[in-house]
Amino acid sequence: MAITNGTTDDRYIVWLDIDNTLYPRSTRIAELMGERIHEYFLSLGFEENDARELHLKYYTQYGLALRGLMKHHDIDAQDFDRRCDGSLPLETILKPDPKVRKLIQDIDRSKARVWALTNAYSTHAKRVLHILQLDDLIEGVFFCDYAEPNFSCKPEREFYDEAMRVAGVTDASKCLFVDDNLNNVKAAKSLGWGCSVLYSEREEGHTMKEHPQVEGVDVVIGRLEELRQVWKHVFTDASS
Template sequence: MPSSHVLSRRRRAPRARTEYGTRGPVWLFDLDNTLHRASHAIFPRINRAMTAYIAEKLGLSRDEANHLRFSYTERYGAVLLGLIKHHAIDPHEFLARVHELPPLVEVLRAERGVARLLAGLPGRKILLTNAPAHYALPIVEALGIRRYFERCVSIEDMADRRAWRAKPDAIMLRRLLVREGLAPHRTWLVEDTRSHLKHLRHFGIKTVWITGHLPIRNSHGDVMPRSGRPHYVDIKVQSLRELRARLATGVLAQAARQSNPYR
């Protein structure tokens, strides 16, 4: 699925070599609750819209629709995939209907100086989000960080001829690594979602769990896990600012050595 927002390979590769060199790290950044606080106002609106859509299309009560939304997210990584698999809904209609937002100035919240912090991270940067492009790109633009990403991979870009895909789909990540020429041991996935980090770390990539934007409780009222560092997480931080600070201490190289001692 070609997208107008994707920079061509011809333009990407030279910039990566000249700015960062060929041996620098590559950052795969999630968007929601990683680069901005989606749990503040955006996620509640999207969750309500998803529940309303499911209830309307499937003839369910609000509680039944809400339960289905939550279970499909847990099972497939994205509500959309469950709805396609079990109910044959129109994916484009779903994405358009549930990602309608008011002016971003009313709902967008992010870490102070997010653009400066992102600019200070050495290496290439790719946005990898389960959100649609028409939602993700305006947020990236509003945050002032679009120019730091050589490529934005949305859920439409993850699809292939056989199926729609989303994180933590293994086929999707394998193809991304090959297409972008990424060495797993130099690739870092920065995410708020632990299940994505857990499943995708099997490829040999490094993982950063960012927790500062996570809500205290999920939509079911359950306490969100934020303490401890799971074994599949190489670096756990509260914010981009903390990640920058820890990189200055050499934690990037240390984590790489610990997870790949024979490198």
């Protein structure tokens, strides 16, 4: 599902993952989310070890723990979203990064559109983008629709295919994608997306040459700024 006013055109489309990509892992939001999901399993009556094992199993098997919970335990996805994603104190943790905003601003809109591609629900996606002050730079957000009993998510093919359809993309080679999850990037690459980039966050001062090549991935970067080099054909001349 998407938040969009998109129409078909022949420009490139930059797909940006949100969580742990548009903000640093040091925020520990992933860990906080994991703790809340674990508590949710416990609230369903599972013992500590069983909850931990099922959480990992469902995440590994389905891409999201929520998918497994919906398939096997008939839970209310909207309730899960409120108690897990919705309870995260994002406003006290996240803050805008002028460098990230400038990076996205410098994508030449005559050459490329900018969308977000996330496994979160729309409420979380919009909340994060608003806090980071990036929502005005994003044309559309393709998200997991928790309201649908059989929703798809990264890295499933259906998710990428539907994202392209909703965004009006007919040529997969026009898709430029960055994500911090290896399986998500490899899935996009296998579908013929034009340049699929794995974001493996590193400290300032490293160079792209320090990253090992990863099978099934076009490029590995350690800082988002390196997208200016990788996708220089869609950035403004002043930023290249």
